[in-house]
Amino acid sequence: MAAALAGGGDPLAAVVVLEAPAARAQRRPGIARALRLHALRRLVSRQARQAHRLWRLEQEAKAEFVRGAGPVPDWPKGVDQHHIPENEINRASTAAWLCERAPRLLAVAGSPILGGELLAVPRDGTLNMHSSLLPRYRGTRAEFWQVHNGDLDCAGLTIHYVDTSVDGGDIVRHHPLNPAPGDGPWLMRARNQLGGLTIYPETVRAVLEGRTVRCPQPPVKERVYRYSDITPDATRTVLKILRQARRQQGRVNNGEV
Numbered sequence: 062m063a064a065a066l067a068g069g070g071d072p073l074a075a076v077v078v079l080e081a082p083a084a085r086a087q088r089r090p091g092i093a094r095a096l097r098l099h100a101l102r103r104l105v106s107r108q109a110r111q112a113h114r115l116w117r118l119e120q121e122a123k124a125e126f127v128r129g130a131g132p133v134p135d136w137p138k139g140v141d142q143h144h145i146p147e148n149e150i151n152r153a154s155t156a157a158w159l160c161e162r163a164p165r166l167l168a169v170a171g172s173p174i175l176g177g178e179l180l181a182v183p184r185d186g187t188l189n190m191h192s193s194l195l196p197r198y199r200g201t202r203a204e205f206w207q208v209h210n211g212d213l214d215c216a217g218l219t220i221h222y223v224d225t226s227v228d229g230g231d232i233v234r235h236h237p238l239n240p241a242p243g244d245g246p247w248l249m250r251a252r253n254q255l256g257g258l259t260i261y262p263e264t265v266r267a268v269l270e271g272r273t274v275r276c277p278q279p280p281v282k283e284r285v286y287r288y289s290d291i292t293p294d295a296t297r298t299v300l301k302i303l304r305q306a307r308r309q310q311g312r313v314n315n316g317e318v
Contacts, residue, residue, distance in 0.1 A: 065262035066168070067137035071269045075141035075162045079150060079172065111293075114300055122247035129255040151176035159183075168265050169223065170257065177225055187223040188268065190261045192253045194235050195219040196278040199228035200286035204246035204253065209299050216240050218253055220264040222275065227285045231275035234264045243306035246299065 066073040136142060143158050150173055159167075159182045167187040169175070180187055193203035197215040207216050217237040222230035236256060240249050267273045 062170070062258050062262055063140065064134050064137055065258070066265060067140060069266065071165065073137065073140055074164065075143065075159070076136065077150070077155065077159070078142060078144045079147035080144060081147055108293075111297060111300065115296065118245055118247050118303070122245075122251040125248060126251040126254060129251075130258065147173060151179055153178065155179065156182055166265065166269060167223075168261065170261065174227065175223060180223060180225070185268070188233065188265060189221055189223045189228070189230070190257050191219045191221060191228050192250060193217070193219060194237065195221060195228055195232055196281045197283065198286065199283070201288050202246065202250075202286065202291060204249040205291060205295075205299060206286050207249070208246045208302060209295060211302075213240055213242065216249055216253075218257055218260060220261060221278075229278055231277050233268060233273045233275065234260070236260050241306075241310070243303060243310050245303045 063073060063076060141162065143155070145152075145155060149155060156178045159179070164183045166185045167183045168189075169187060170190045172189070175187065191199075191203070193199070193207065194215050194217045197212070198206055204216065207213055216239070217235060219228075219232055219236075220234040221228065221232045224230040238249060238253060238256070240252070244252075264273070
């Protein structure tokens with residue numbers, strides 16, 4: 062994405078790279094090793110069987126993303142980099158670093174909620190890429206809840222302006238995903254991310270060139286989803302939905318339906 066934004070008449074000038082805490086970054090590989098080493102436990106433990114199935118679905122999604130994205134390139138030459146822990150994004154020092162570069166526009170992806178001081182830095186505002194067709198499914202891991210609630214018609218990407226609300230700023234572009242019932246939230250997220258590699262830079266260019274229209278979001282009475290909402294019970298519900306959908310698709314493919 063950075064490479065796509067680096068050229069042109071108003072190129073990418075700087076990036077702020079958010080780094081997860083070490084404990085969080087190491088947690089998933091530890092789970093993966095445990096799952097491989099304790100195959101027998103999967104046969105007798107419901108929780109372990111669920112964890113193993115979840116891991117397999119995540120690996121399926123990761124493999125599709127790697128196939129579609131290809132090798133990860135280096136950061137573009139000439140682009141300033143500022144590496145910070147993700148919990149320092151709203152510190153005054155981060156805003157000061159950006160102010161020194163006088164950005165016209167910020168484009169964020171996967172960022173925590175940005176504070177007012179940071180949002181005041183870019184002259185033309187801040188854009189975000191969200192993995193749902195807003196105004197539905199604001200917050201985190203929208204794909205999970207779209208599957209959980211049977212709302213696949215809300216799947217896709219929204220490019221929107223960022224304000225002090227959660228995913229509530231003016232919409233610039235919608236891009237539907239159109240998933241199949243058995244795809245699952247992890248595969249959907251991988252495909253959203255693949256689409257964003259092209260769609261997001263295209264939209265940023267269009268905004269910089271004055272070729273977009275800002276559409277205010279209509280009010281919706283819907284919860285804002287958090288990471289903490291993804292409980293073991295919610296995960297079991299999603300896995301059951303996927304198991305049933307894939308079995309149904311298998312019967313269709315075999316001519317049984």
